[in-house]
Amino acid sequence: MAIVKYEMKQYKTLIIIWSIALSVLIIFLLPTFISLMTNNSVMTPELINSFGRNKFFIAIGVNATSLLTPMGSYSYVNSFVLIAAATFGTYIGISLITKEYSQKTADFLFTKPQGRRVVFSSKLFAGAICCLIVGLTYLVASYFAFLIFAKDSIEFIPLLLIAFSVSLLQLLYMVVGLLLAVFMPNIKVPIIVALGIAFFTYSFGAFARIMGYKFVSYLSPYSYFNNEYIREFNSYDLKYLLLFLVITIVSILVSYNVFSKKDIHTV
Template identity: 30%
Template sequence: MNIFLHELRANGKSTFIWSISLIMVVVLFMSFYPSFAKDAEAFTKIMEGYPETVRNLLGVNLGSFFTILGFYCFPLTFITLCGAIQAMNLGTSIISKEVREKTADFLLTKPVTRTKVVTAKLLAAFTSLVLTNLVYLSAASIIAFQVKNENFSFKVFIMLSLTMFFVQLIFLAIGFMLSVMIPKLKSVLPVSLGTVFAFYFLGMFSDTTGEDAKRYLSPFKYYDTAYIVKHAEYEAAFLFAGVVIIIIAVISSYVVYTKKDIHSV
């Protein structure tokens, strides 16, 4: 419990900054909604000038773009990207910071198993993401109700917002695995940004081909916002794929870490 609370406090400043940043992004974008909705015809002509692939990359579906839910999908693309970077940073720093700061040997001399240490750290990172999403969802809900010009399904709004959390969990698990697999991770940021953007560009590639099978290459494409708005549900196959990735990454990380050599200072 002490390790969990220590990690939670250590992540507190970062969690606060990410939460405020995500709120600022959603407030900035959603404040434009009344103007877009008012001049829907003019903006439709502008958006029709862009190729469908580009519109898909931006999360723009002309069929629903000028509804509050359809418009929300637009900033959610960028918000999810930011959330993925936060999760990846947390995941890659779980173990690597102990080696980088030369405190791993001290920590592991305490009367706790490696499994308990890693579990406490992973739970702290998970809790940080939960807090971020609770704060973000509260702020996003308030701004959505403030700018809406017609009633909308709050259930679908919640489902759309939760896609960021689901993507974050996947990147948290991937980052956790990398923190264990890479012997000496000197800097978290390059690995985090490189991994997140690599998957983001893979998602862009899947959009250009239009093949559903290639969507499995990128967690960013597991939750199709247009599908969620239309059907008020997630695609089961991609939801299952995300769960499988998380389970495999976490289990393999535990197995490797409990057996790996930890060099002393």
């Protein structure tokens, strides 16, 4: 637990900043989009009809006509929140490992002494806690945003699943970042790599939807939590959920095996 507490202390400020940022984002943007999309003087029939032909909405995986409903507006905003979530998760996963190389702080970890497997498990647990705190804070903020601005339009199950997908996506990208870091522990600027991975995989999903190449969507974790599917069936897509579990478990097992055999430079 000492390592977990140490890691949580290291990321405390970052967790607070991201939690507040995502909460403020949804609380301010949701009423803005709801007001805009329900304004008849703005949303003319001609404009609404043009939505169906707009490739932008196809690319982000949102049914354009659903934007006219509060849940549709929420799905639209959430599609961009997922990019931030992926960035945060990847950054946490990478930095959990790379900071021990860049800061040469491994001597702290082994003073108990602690075996590498205990260190890895503790870091993984701490990373998961970081992601869940940010994700669950966003979920609560989303619920309160609906209570304040669209109380009569709450679809509880879809709202819960869509909001919780932020936590799941963060966890997935966190373990992928962890996997990358055990093979490339000397990454100097984790946030740049995290941004690159988040946007690159998002582009895969957008390309797959525009071109109709469904097989490409498997390369984009964003596709695993499709808002429109969730709203229609009140559940996650089983095949993508299974893929999510496989990637997560395999990433953890490989990372665990590599890290347990890898030397860490000490001061």
